[in-house]
């Protein structure tokens with residue numbers, strides 16, 4: 001049996017707590033003979049700043065590059081609010097994404113039946129919701145140059161961010177979206193602001209051509225990003241696969257996640273291009289953040305992190321069966337009524353982060 | 365009594381239909397001796413392209429500049445999908461905003477009690493909702509240069525949009541938000557992505573300083589734009605005044621509008637700086653778009669447009685009482701159960717655009 005090299009980057013805040021629960025599942029996968037892993041743990045974000053003065057050391061980046069997959073907890077927190085922009089915790093995550101070429105961010109927004117009630121939306125609008133947001137992750141306003149603040153003659157300042165997209169960048173993310181849609185409902189909605197942004201004009205043009213030339217079996221719809229945000233709130237089930245740029249993807253995937261009422265439960269995958277050997281770089285992380293306010297209290301929900309491992313099994317190692325088992329265990333634990341604080345009804349009994357991990361392990 | 369010069373720009377789609385209802389209210393204001401207007405009507409958007417080959421002629425811009433206030437319907441539609449980017453319908457609206465210096469876009473998101481049921485959110489989350497989004501409207505990625513598509517040597521393309529903000533631009537919009545908050549709950553939330561964008565870094569820095577120096581009586585909170593979008597869906601009533609850049613304001617104000625369940629009912633104001641005479645340029649328009657699919661059918665809801673006139677009375681002419689009367693008439697008509705198609709329950713009786721206008725007039 002192949003041994004997979006997994007790099008664990010717990011990061012900051014609740015990251016280490018939820019990562020500890022993933023390690024339990026990794027152990028079980030080995031014992032069950034489903035997959036064996038060689039794991040290594042390293043620092044990223046604020047914890048790396050504290051140790052090395054940088055949110056991602058070159059050594060850690062090298063390990064990430066050599067790993068078969070990376071699991072990341074979360075980065076950031078008020079403790080590092082004062083550090084220079086260039087070495088803020090988020091810069092570590094952004095460098096991982098950029099330097100490893102993880103251009104395709106897959107963010108499923110699934111409403112767990114047991115949690116439909118927890119959504120801010122009316123239950124009938126979210127029951128059975130299953131959206132996949134495909135977010136471009138290494139381009140756009142996140143990385144375009146110039147990106148700077150300059151001081152003008154009168155002492156006032158001028159800040160600039162630059163959104164850049166090339167044909168090739170849009171083509172490859174469009175292919176990811178269409179290929180995913182083919183395994184799902186066969187529908188893609190592409191969101192941009194072509195009425196205001198030139199990158200939106202090119203985005204729409206390229207997605208249209210890629211669709212015509214390679215994926216005309218898929219139904220494609222174009223929607224303005226502001227309207228898309230609205231429609232996500234109004235009638236989310238109208239969408240299946242959504243594809244959009246880095247910044248719109250950031251905001252709209254957060255909305256989609258919130259709709260499900262299950263923010264602490266949603267995993268994500270960030271994938272690179274498939275290389276000659278058929279492998280690809282990949283990083284898996286929860287959609288939720290580092291939640292410094294509840295760090296260390298045992299309140300965090302480890303399900304998004306464990307679900308990220310399930311995505312890893314499926315997308316990086318082709319272990320769909322093992323992934324199914326992990327996901328089924330999560331569903332059963334939820335159906336049994338076990339709840340961490342974030343998903344409990346007011347006044348209902350709650351269990352801790354590690355109790356939730358143990359409960360999932362018992363189901364496995 | 366002063367006679368105010370009003371320029372009416374109905375625009376495209378349902379624009380002319382809803383503008384016709386506003387004209388009824390303008391007539392009533394004169395007859396009731398509350399305010400007299402000299403109105404002129406002109407073209408903008410697609411209808412101006414059809415007539416003049418440009419979405420905003422210089423002559424129309426000159427009239428807009430000379431008017432005491434502008435009422436605009438909506439622009440755009442599939443009919444003009446093929447026109448060059450530079451003369452698309454939206455360019456007319458953007459030129460009006462930019463050339464008249466309408467930097468402060470006020471977008472109230474109010475949930476009418478009679479319509480709380482129409483929201484996708486659970487009624488208890490939106491009942492009594494009253495948010496004011498203050499969107500910067502003449503800067504950011506909408507207008508920054510370079511904004512272009514270039515063809516590379518290999519024939520592929522590269523698109524660029526540039527987001528620029530200066531200290532002065534952020535200062536003036538921050539003042540607007542704080543001043544508004546003082547008349548409301550005394551709370552402002554400022555949204556940006558300072559963890560990724562340099563314009564976000566400057567935005568947060570300037571808002572913080574303006575707050576300390578001039579508005580320390582107001583409670584200020586900073587929130588990341590993606591989290592803000594989430595929080596709007598999760599617990600919208602936590603917010604009162606929200607201030608943000610042009611693009612985040614575009615997306616987040618649409619979300620806020622959708623939450624209310626009353627998209628067809630929400631007005632907006634776009635204001636310039638106050639000049640030496642104490643006056644300011646101003647344009648009022650519904651938050652909804654031109655809805656070409658229902659244009660000409662009498663389905664459109666004229667309330668957002670009539671509400672925009674009420675905002676005009678209040679913000680441009682200091683006629684708060686007249687504004688109150690118009691708004692109270694709208695509330696009474698809604699309470700009486702009158703519904704256009706967009707806000708009617710399934711199967712319930714609906715009235716047409718002009719019947720809704722007449723009903724409001726009867727209440728006045």
Ligand SMILES: CC(C)[C@H](C(=O)O)[C@@H](O)C(=O)O
Nearest residue numbers: 076090093094250559560590
């Ligand atoms: C932490 C931050 C830099 C990041 C982003 O903006 O991409 C986060 O919001 C996300 O969505 O993964």
Ligand SMILES: CC(C)[C@H](C(=O)O)[C@@H](O)C(=O)O
Nearest residue numbers: 195196226440454457458614
């Ligand atoms: C029509 C379009 C250019 C406009 C914008 O993006 O500002 C609209 O969406 C709005 O919010 O007023």
